[in-house]
Amino acid sequence: MENRKGFSLNISKGHNFIPIERKRTIESCLLLVNRMLLKQKDNLCFGILALVIVAIPMFVESKYYFIVLNVIGLNTIVVVGLNLLIGFAGQISLGHAAFYGLGSYFSGILTVNYGFPMWPAMLVGMLATGAVAYLIGYPSLKLRGHYLVMATLGFGIIINILMGELEQFTGGHDGLMGIPPLTIGGLAFDNDLKNFYLIWSFVFFFMLAARNLLNSRVGRALRAIHGSEVAANSLGINTADYKVKVFVLSAMFASVSGSLYAHYITFISPSSYDFYYSIQVVTMVIVGGMGSLWGSLFGAGILTFISEALHIAEQYHIIAYGIFLCLVLVFLPEGIVVGIYNFFLKIKTRKAIIK
Amino acid sequence: MDFSQQIAQYIITGLTIGAIYAIVAMGFNIIHNATGIVNFAQCEFISLGGMFMYSLAVLFKVNLIIAFFISMAGVALIGALIEMGPIRHARSKEIIILIFLTIGLSEILRGAAQEVWGTDNVGVPAFSGEAPIHLPGGAAIVPQHLWIFAITVMVMLMLRYFFKKTLMGKAMRATAVNRRAAALAGISVNRMVLFSFAFSGALGAVAGMIIAPISSTSYDTGIMLGLKGFAAAILGGYGNFAGAILGGIILGILESLGAGLISSQYKDAIAFFVLLLVLFLKPTGIMGYGESERV
Numbered sequence: 001m002e003n004r005k006g007f008s009l010n011i012s013k014g015h016n017f018i019p020i021e022r023k024r025t026i027e028s029c030l031l032l033v034n035r036m037l038l039k040q041k042d043n044l045c046f047g048i049l050a051l052v053i054v055a056i057p058m059f060v061e062s063k064y065y066f067i068v069l070n071v072i073g074l075n076t077i078v079v080v081g082l083n084l085l086i087g088f089a090g091q092i093s094l095g096h097a098a099f100y101g102l103g104s105y106f107s108g109i110l111t112v113n114y115g116f117p118m119w120p121a122m123l124v125g126m127l128a129t130g131a132v133a134y135l136i137g138y139p140s141l142k143l144r145g146h147y148l149v150m151a152t153l154g155f156g157i158i159i160n161i162l163m164g165e166l167e168q169f170t171g172g173h174d175g176l177m178g179i180p181p182l183t184i185g186g187l188a189f190d191n192d193l194k195n196f197y198l199i200w201s202f203v204f205f206f207m208l209a210a211r212n213l214l215n216s217r218v219g220r221a222l223r224a225i226h227g228s229e230v231a232a233n234s235l236g237i238n239t240a241d242y243k244v245k246v247f248v249l250s251a252m253f254a255s256v257s258g259s260l261y262a263h264y265i266t267f268i269s270p271s272s273y274d275f276y277y278s279i280q281v282v283t284m285v286i287v288g289g290m291g292s293l294w295g296s297l298f299g300a301g302i303l304t305f306i307s308e309a310l311h312i313a314e315q316y317h318i319i320a321y322g323i324f325l326c327l328v329l330v331f332l333p334e335g336i337v338v339g340i341y342n343f344f345l346k347i348k349t350r351k352a353i354i355k
Numbered sequence: 356m357d358f359s360q361q362i363a364q365y366i367i368t369g370l371t372i373g374a375i376y377a378i379v380a381m382g383f384n385i386i387h388n389a390t391g392i393v394n395f396a397q398c399e400f401i402s403l404g405g406m407f408m409y410s411l412a413v414l415f416k417v418n419l420i421i422a423f424f425i426s427m428a429g430v431a432l433i434g435a436l437i438e439m440g441p442i443r444h445a446r447s448k449e450i451i452i453l454i455f456l457t458i459g460l461s462e463i464l465r466g467a468a469q470e471v472w473g474t475d476n477v478g479v480p481a482f483s484g485e486a487p488i489h490l491p492g493g494a495a496i497v498p499q500h501l502w503i504f505a506i507t508v509m510v511m512l513m514l515r516y517f518f519k520k521t522l523m524g525k526a527m528r529a530t531a532v533n534r535r536a537a538a539l540a541g542i543s544v545n546r547m548v549l550f551s552f553a554f555s556g557a558l559g560a561v562a563g564m565i566i567a568p569i570s571s572t573s574y575d576t577g578i579m580l581g582l583k584g585f586a587a588a589i590l591g592g593y594g595n596f597a598g599a600i601l602g603g604i605i606l607g608i609l610e611s612l613g614a615g616l617i618s619s620q621y622k623d624a625i626a627f628f629v630l631l632l633v634l635f636l637k638p639t640g641i642m643g644y645g646e647s648e649r650v
Contacts, residue, residue, distance in 0.1 A: 090451055139635045146393050146454075150589045151634050153582060154627035161624040275578075279458060286455055319466025325459030326441055333447035 045294065046208060053200045057193055066192035068308050070264060073199040074257045075300040079284045080203075080210050080293065081253025086282070087291030088214075088222040089243040090229070091141065094278045095152030098159035099251040101273030102129045103258025108176045108268050109169055118182050122259040126252050133251030134244065141243045148247070156278055163270035175269025182263045195264045202260060203297075206253060210293055213249075222246060226291060280307070283325050289335020298337055363494040365615040366608055371500045371569070373607020374507035378562040379584025380591065380599035381514065382555035387594050388531035389551035391450050395457045396437060398581025399464035400559025403430050405572030406468060408564045409477050419482060427560045433464070434556025438549050468574035479567035503565045510561060511600065518596075527551065531594075579623065583610075586630045592640030601641060606630070 060066060082096055106125025110116035116124075136155055140147035164173045171177070181190040182198065189198045213219050224232040225239050233239050262268050280303070288299025306324070310317050332339030379401060386394040407426035411417040417425070437460055445456055482502045487495040518524040529537040530547040538544050562584070563577060570576070587606045591598025606626055613625035633640070 086451070092451060092454060135635075136631070139638050143638050146593065147589070147634060147638055149393060149454075150586060151631060154586060154630050157582070158624045158627050158631075161621065165620050165624075279462075282455065282458070286452075290451075315469065316466065318462050318469065322459045322462030322464075322466055326456060326463065329447075329452055329456045329459060330441050330445045333445065333449070333452050 042211065042294075046204070046211075049207070049297075050204060053197075053204060057196060063192055066196055068304065070192065070195055070199050071308075072301050072304045073196075073203045074261050074264075075281065075284060075304050076203050076297050077206050077257035077260075078254045078281050079288065079296040079300045080206055081250035081257075082281055083285045083288070083290065083293070083296045084210060084213075084222070084246050084253075085250040086285050087289075088226045089141075089246050090226065091243060091247065092146070092149045092282070093152040093247070093250070094149055094275070094282065095136075095154075095156035095159075096250070096254050096281050097273045097275065097277035098152075098156040099129050099133065099254035100258040100261070100277065100281075101159055101163060101268075101270075102132065103255030104262040104268045104273070105163060105170060105176070105258075106255070107259040107262045108179045112176060112179055113169065118180065118263065122256065125259050126255045129255035130248045130252045133248045137244045137247040141247060142240050152278075153275075156275060160270055160274050163273065170270075173270060175267055177267050179262050179266045179268065181266065182260075189263070199260055199264065202256065206256075207293060207297070214293070218242070218245075280321075283321065286325065287328050287336055289338045292335055292338060295335045295337050299335070302336075360494055361615065362612075363490075365611045367494055367496055367500065369608035369611030370604060371503050371607070372566075372611060373587075373604035374503050375562050375566050375580060375603070376584050376587040376606050377600045377603030378507055378510060378558050379581060380588035380603050381510075381596065382558040382562075383585050383588040384594050384596060384599050385527075385551045385555045385558070387588075389527065389548045390442075390453070392453045392457065393585065394552075394555065395454070395581070396434075396461040396464060397555060397559050397584065398577040399461045399468070400430050400434060400556045401563035401577030401580050401584075402468060402572070402574055403433065403464065403577070404560030404563030405479065405567040405576055406472050406477075406563075406574060407560070408567055409479050409572060410472075412479060413477070419480070423564060426564055427557045430560035430563075431553040431557040434559075435549055435553040437556075438552035442548075442552070443545070465575060465578075472574050474574060476571040476573045478571045479564075481568040482565075497569075499565075499568050503569075506561065506565050510558070514596070523550070583623075583626060586627065589640055590630055590633055592642040595640070595642050598640055598642035605641075 056069065057066075060069070078096060078100055082093065085091055085093055103122075103125045106128060107118070107121050110121035110124060111118055132155075136151050137148065140151040163170050166172075181188050181195075183189070187194075189195050214222065221232065221237045221242055224235065224237055225242060229239050261272075284299040284303045285296065286299070287303055288295030288297070303324075307317065307321070310320055328336060328339075332343075334342060379397065382397050382400065383394065386392065386397070404426055407429050408422055411422035411425060412419055437457075441456055441460060442453060445453060481497070481499045483498050485497060485499070487497050488501075489495050516524075518528055526537065526542045527547050527550065529540065529542060530544055534544050537547070559577070559581075562580065563572065566572075566576075566580070583606060584603070587602035588594075588599050589602070590606055591600070591602025606629070609629050610622050610626040614622035617625065
């Protein structure tokens, strides 16, 4: 929308005023960042990501860091999905904890209580979550306004209560224990390292899927909606329909991530899926930058890391989160990465003009 | 107690809690009309109202009436500061950004409240005694319930007078209808937005203070009350004042009946389930008519 427009304008200005021979390294770095973040043609980035994923375990030794990295991966999947909704459909969901939780509980209950095989249970969870999301999204996305916020918020609270109260299925507030680790063939993902590879290959796959989606016809429609809903509508794009679809998709992303979480931690309880988790993932989307795929990875990474670091000072947790969120929103509403990039570009342009 | 008496009792409780929701919903509506955003910091206004009241009335032994007005003014000031600071100076005025900003602000306020008052539940004395009054039907009512009704009705009447009769109220309504036209007519839109935040701060504080003697209060009581107030606002039709009252009362009664007749653990789930049902059947709310599109 506004951001994007302002952004491209800045870039063209920069090119006009800065002679090519004066290009310094920082600028070429920034251009690379720009290409990475906005052009959506980023095979190089995916290559780097794959390399990093393969290489990281060589440098990490402590079990604790593996857990943090795995949680970052799980959050990234949710955030990438949620970013499609917030960044492109311009709608807010405060109920993604519920979709995440539905995935976890479907996997947990079906495998522990009913002896389902694990991968089909995950698929069932994903489809069921998608169906539920459709039921919620269909009526509330037909209208302009903040109806989806309320619907998802209410739904999140209902699901959280049900998780605690339906004890015969969910194990109540004490949680559900003994969820088996995932297996492929004879390989069981039963330690942190194996789960690291499993979770991050899912992250890689989902990010690739999101990138390809955004480059397809559907993605172009979504970006048109992002630019102007009315204009998109007048060009024959069924905006309500696309919004519902992207909402369902983002719920499915969250559900898969939830299933992975359940099989990784092997224990789930309602407190992991409360209102705060929904707010956390939303914060990650914003800090990373709305509508930015790589920003999602960045946002999930930095905020998971910060909240882990802040565990020492438990009581300042909420306040620090709030201050961080507010600072980013007031000063860098495009998200940290794109925001800082724009800031540099502005200074550069100003200098060039003065000269 | 026979069944009808029980029902009567539930309805009285429901009306009380519904009155609280209605006040909170009003706060949401006022800010929505002025700015088009959902102000999630409203939840914190409620907690702060209750905790200010507790500090003044219990810790500093200030007269209840004086404490009431000081707390109200205090929270109104916080509301105004929120608008003058982050909301006004946000570099992007997109609605979605501002909504997230209110979520962040509410986290800051909640964290600060936790630092100041700790996490304990505290009680506030009832405004006038606790001896229940027996009604002819057999149901009983504590004086605080009467206070809640009286204050709610008074607040509603005052709001009505303010918005219909005073110049500033009319200016605020004009701003709600069309900001640009209002500005062209010489209304300072910024000031109207500022007042709307102060007002909804005061309303939140009132809700928090009058409920505090019935259910104890703590740094985070406002979350559930606030979210249900938001639900009431949507239920009645977002932005619609009569709808807010209706939505609040319906939600309160349903919740109370659900808690009494079905199960108290599911009381919040029932309230939100009804809300989802209404959204499903009539998404604009009972008295709403949707938002018109402006290009």
